[in-house]
Amino acid sequence: MKKLILWTGLACSLLFGAAANANDEVQKLTQDPNQWVLQTGDYANTRYSKLDQINAGNVNKLQVAWTFSTGVLRGHEGAPIVVGDIMYVHSPFPNTVFALDLNDDGKIIWKYEPKQDPNVIPVMCCDTVNRGLAYADGKVFLHQADTTVVALDAKTGKVVWSVVNGDPKAGATNTATVMPVKDKVLVGISGGEFGVQCHVTAYDLKTGKLAWRAYSEGPDDQILFDPVKTTALGKPVGADSSLKTWQGDQWKTGGGCTWGWYSYDPATNLVYYGSGNPSTWNPKQRPGDNKWSMTIFARDADTGVAKWVYQMTPHDEWDYDGINEMVLVDQKIDGKDRNLLVHFDRNGFGYTLDRKTGELLVAEKYDPAVNWASKIDMDPKSATYGRPLVVAQYSTEQNGEDVNSKGICPAALGTKDQQPSAFSPRTGLFYVPTNHVCMDYEPFKVSYTPGQPYVGATLSMYPAPNSHGGMGNFIAWDATKGKIVWSLPEQFSVWSGALATAGDVVFYGTLEGYLKAVDAKTGKELYKFKTPSGIIGNVMTYTHKGKQYVAVLSGVGGWAGIGLAAGLTDPNAGLGAVGGYAALNSYTALGGQLTVFAVP
Amino acid sequence: MKKLILWTGLACSLLFGAAANANDEVQKLTQDPNQWVLQTGDYANTRYSKLDQINAGNVNKLQVAWTFSTGVLRGHEGAPIVVGDIMYVHSPFPNTVFALDLNDDGKIIWKYEPKQDPNVIPVMCCDTVNRGLAYADGKVFLHQADTTVVALDAKTGKVVWSVVNGDPKAGATNTATVMPVKDKVLVGISGGEFGVQCHVTAYDLKTGKLAWRAYSEGPDDQILFDPVKTTALGKPVGADSSLKTWQGDQWKTGGGCTWGWYSYDPATNLVYYGSGNPSTWNPKQRPGDNKWSMTIFARDADTGVAKWVYQMTPHDEWDYDGINEMVLVDQKIDGKDRNLLVHFDRNGFGYTLDRKTGELLVAEKYDPAVNWASKIDMDPKSATYGRPLVVAQYSTEQNGEDVNSKGICPAALGTKDQQPSAFSPRTGLFYVPTNHVCMDYEPFKVSYTPGQPYVGATLSMYPAPNSHGGMGNFIAWDATKGKIVWSLPEQFSVWSGALATAGDVVFYGTLEGYLKAVDAKTGKELYKFKTPSGIIGNVMTYTHKGKQYVAVLSGVGGWAGIGLAAGLTDPNAGLGAVGGYAALNSYTALGGQLTVFAVP
Numbered sequence A, B: 001m002k003k004l005i006l007w008t009g010l011a012c013s014l015l016f017g018a019a020a021n022a023n024d025e026v027q028k029l030t031q032d033p034n035q036w037v038l039q040t041g042d043y044a045n046t047r048y049s050k051l052d053q054i055n056a057g058n059v060n061k062l063q064v065a066w067t068f069s070t071g072v073l074r075g076h077e078g079a080p081i082v083v084g085d086i087m088y089v090h091s092p093f094p095n096t097v098f099a100l101d102l103n104d105d106g107k108i109i110w111k112y113e114p115k116q117d118p119n120v121i122p123v124m125c126c127d128t129v130n131r132g133l134a135y136a137d138g139k140v141f142l143h144q145a146d147t148t149v150v151a152l153d154a155k156t157g158k159v160v161w162s163v164v165n166g167d168p169k170a171g172a173t174n175t176a177t178v179m180p181v182k183d184k185v186l187v188g189i190s191g192g193e194f195g196v197q198c199h200v201t202a203y204d205l206k207t208g209k210l211a212w213r214a215y216s217e218g219p220d221d222q223i224l225f226d227p228v229k230t231t232a233l234g235k236p237v238g239a240d241s242s243l244k245t246w247q248g249d250q251w252k253t254g255g256g257c258t259w260g261w262y263s264y265d266p267a268t269n270l271v272y273y274g275s276g277n278p279s280t281w282n283p284k285q286r287p288g289d290n291k292w293s294m295t296i297f298a299r300d301a302d303t304g305v306a307k308w309v310y311q312m313t314p315h316d317e318w319d320y321d322g323i324n325e326m327v328l329v330d331q332k333i334d335g336k337d338r339n340l341l342v343h344f345d346r347n348g349f350g351y352t353l354d355r356k357t358g359e360l361l362v363a364e365k366y367d368p369a370v371n372w373a374s375k376i377d378m379d380p381k382s383a384t385y386g387r388p389l390v391v392a393q394y395s396t397e398q399n400g401e402d403v404n405s406k407g408i409c410p411a412a413l414g415t416k417d418q419q420p421s422a423f424s425p426r427t428g429l430f431y432v433p434t435n436h437v438c439m440d441y442e443p444f445k446v447s448y449t450p451g452q453p454y455v456g457a458t459l460s461m462y463p464a465p466n467s468h469g470g471m472g473n474f475i476a477w478d479a480t481k482g483k484i485v486w487s488l489p490e491q492f493s494v495w496s497g498a499l500a501t502a503g504d505v506v507f508y509g510t511l512e513g514y515l516k517a518v519d520a521k522t523g524k525e526l527y528k529f530k531t532p533s534g535i536i537g538n539v540m541t542y543t544h545k546g547k548q549y550v551a552v553l554s555g556v557g558g559w560a561g562i563g564l565a566a567g568l569t570d571p572n573a574g575l576g577a578v579g580g581y582a583a584l585n586s587y588t589a590l591g592g593q594l595t596v597f598a599v600p
């Protein structure tokens, strides 16, 4: 115990100080398991904690330690962060931030209540969620729904700087967390359903000054590509790699939004993230591969220039945004140590790549229901190398406009959406909250109007047929082999992010509101507790005064819970999600609460 | 354990059946400690439970068993009720009702979502609260904010009947629970800040047909007084007892609202309740005693005719509504067994009366800070018998219009407001959640417009000076002597209803959000837990499958929490309550959650 306390002390001395290099500071803090300073837990996005006070042997004794209401309803994504003795909790729109005193039962030290125009709400595609705060350099960073990025003094809540990253009137909003890297803070943007030309932007950590901006599509100087040095599957991308794949000016309203998770590898100085769907959802209207939507990017953290890219779903026909997290792990493949990037894509394939080079190592379905593509072509000599082999029956492009393509798996919200997976170095396994949902998809012609939905498809979603009847699974995955190790059926999509710990327990939440703890090795359920509302937040852990706590936000919503969150009942509403999840109504109601657990 | 389970079985066979006499049924159910079918626990309003599994010896091991979010923010008053294996939970406006399956982790069996005009909200004086449901005759009764009384089929949630009790456009709303008595259901009404001529109304339990209505002021046939048989302090009231005490037609806009708690004594067939403030709050504008505002009524349950009345605060000058609960207990006074009615009035006096005759036995301050009256005249021979002896300095009438009378104790929200007390027959003590707040009060001239506020005073509130600095106390009171036995200082008013149990534990909630358990004998704190939001709900208990649970609603609001609930910051806003409770902002945020506790 002594050691833990010393650690905290050490970490605290770093806080609120003038760190010479924020990168070092954040990296140190993420390595201290007593704190949780980034949404992703660490730069590698493993969502793994070295804490083991709560473990497979005693997690069945877990109890609620304390609770907190955010005062806001609708979908609560993300998680609180803990820096020293302070917990920072955020809410969905209007994105209230609370600093809670862990030494005083969560007393509110300060509160930041942004005044945001409620007209932003209808411009948010998939509920008024926000994926949380990040800490660096004595500041807490919030990226508001209206795209205002604010740096708050961690001690006082005073605004140190703020900058506007996009225009909600033109369809740009934000739901993502930010990623502080070195002397910058990286931020994404949403708007794939509004035809925004999306980008990643780096702002100076201390001043908010724009450092670089990299678009997902457009000319090379906008996408920060070096035709020679930027590679795709080992080959230089060449000039105009994006422009060539769009008809005319369509890239200007091309989407490819950047609302997911960011990772960073200090060894390579690369940041990793994925881009979302090309706009519109009607593929007929945008011929070409629509690069670099649906792409994994590896960019230099200092300059933003792309080192390598990999497009998973060229010419998307299903809204399979590629924004899910990139988990950076070192594992052996074929007996060889590799620096890996593992990514569970919306399209239902689990990808394992070499994170230095972008070499594609493994690409397998992580839900057997996936049917839109038979496989990813893994033959480097093939003309379709690295591309999915699309099954004609499920091609909304081939079936054409105004034709309802039926039985496509996964549904648009993917085999996994924003809900992040976790990785345990102790088991070598990935723990993946998944959807087990299929869809009918009917594209239709749509015209672009700034700030208006630019969707062009009617969807309906339902549980994967001929399966267990539920809409989700929680799986353990071997990324070196591309194999499911175990799979737990769930009645609803698991829309909550997982946490793996050195106690060999994996935690996740369910849309009904359960926090569940399962054995990391076997998947055996060890504990469950019904929190006030459906969980779409991510489970996190920290210590306070030497005691381990596990915390999660409840508050049903997100795309899966949009029916409840926005009070929609037409089955096709909510971009097709309302019907499939209608039964949620019998399990939970809107909420917005933090529940903190401990073994007494 | 066996015995408890049998009990439940027996009780269940009564449920959902055609009870010959709803009175018998409800009475039996209230005597079964495994259930909680009325907000008041029993007809006597004791809020005492015979359950003792959770007791002074083990309550420190209490843990959260499960939770539920109502999907509504703002003040959550009242409590869930439990009938058999179903828990019924209500919310503030829009008054959603949930039937939760206790056999299936609180799965939602049915939900009733009234469509109410949001224009009702600004007509509610003191937050959008609702004090909960009642069960009788296979039906769950809800009295909505818009004064619609609905009887819902307990099994299906279908509306059996509904009736409109008042007109929100003329200032009438509802916050109170209903009281089913025999073949009728009794309902009150709110509107004392809008000049409503308030009343109690009995509707037929099976059909909703109006049976009788008794106004608080007006001609004898409207107030259902018998000039000869209706007594006040042992004497017939005589003809026109109300009319004589108002100037002209002022009784027609006279208030005297009936938004509090109701008790019933089957032995006398009398129902007991109190009436609220006379309208306006400017006493200069309404000369006279303003009868029967501020009055305890004992009325025949079948006819509504008043047996006796006692006006506590004639010609109110401070908004000391007399609506607090009447607790019916049998205790010895001076060695003689008496049938008592005990009432902790807003005006700061704790009254003990003979509930058969209305004889005044004890009237003492239950907070030493009370200063507006020196005492209640207890001399039957005195001309002012039964009246408070008002201290000139604190008389807003004597100081006059546009004069700010300072340092009046208690504040308008009284030494106690709606938060109900509990009584333990084991200790013979009352457990009273109190306010320890004083005020400045400046009356001003106001004219009556239907549906518009008719207040006529500017208030500010603050902690009782020269005391412990807090705004509340939780006290134990001996009603036979009129003495405080012990008193626990609290930082904020205790706005939550207490529960006493055979385990010799007393529970209450705090505005910061703590559920507290104290020793019934000594007041020693045995347990506390921070729930998601401030507690203004009432603690209740029940068993399920032989195990005892304690439940409470969180959700800060009510008059004390109106600043947070309605987002007000001007210290004089919220009828003067905002300033005094501003510090609440540092402890809690809006919420709406049920927390259910058990000893594992």
Ligand SMILES: O=C(O)c1cc(C(=O)O)c2c(n1)C(=O)C(=O)c1cc(C(=O)O)[nH]c1-2
Pocket: A077, A125, A126, A127, A129, A174, A175, A176, A189, A190, A191, A192, A193, A255, A257, A258, A259, A276, A277, A319, A321, A412, A413, A417, A418, A557, A558, A559, A560
């Ligand atoms: O393309 C976009 O800009 C965009 C943004 C968002 C978002 O900001 O939440 C989502 C999506 N797309 C999306 O496709 C999607 O499935 C989705 C789910 C969620 C969620 O939080 O539950 N957001 C989003």
Ligand SMILES: O=C(O)c1cc(C(=O)O)c2c(n1)C(=O)C(=O)c1cc(C(=O)O)[nH]c1-2
Pocket: B077, B125, B126, B127, B129, B174, B175, B176, B189, B190, B191, B192, B193, B255, B257, B258, B259, B276, B277, B319, B321, B412, B413, B417, B418, B557, B558, B559, B560
């Ligand atoms: O005179 C009335 O009609 C009336 C109604 C209500 C109400 O309906 O809640 C309150 C009051 N008065 C009142 O004086 C008061 O202190 C009060 C507190 C509360 C509350 O729920 O916190 N309601 C009311």
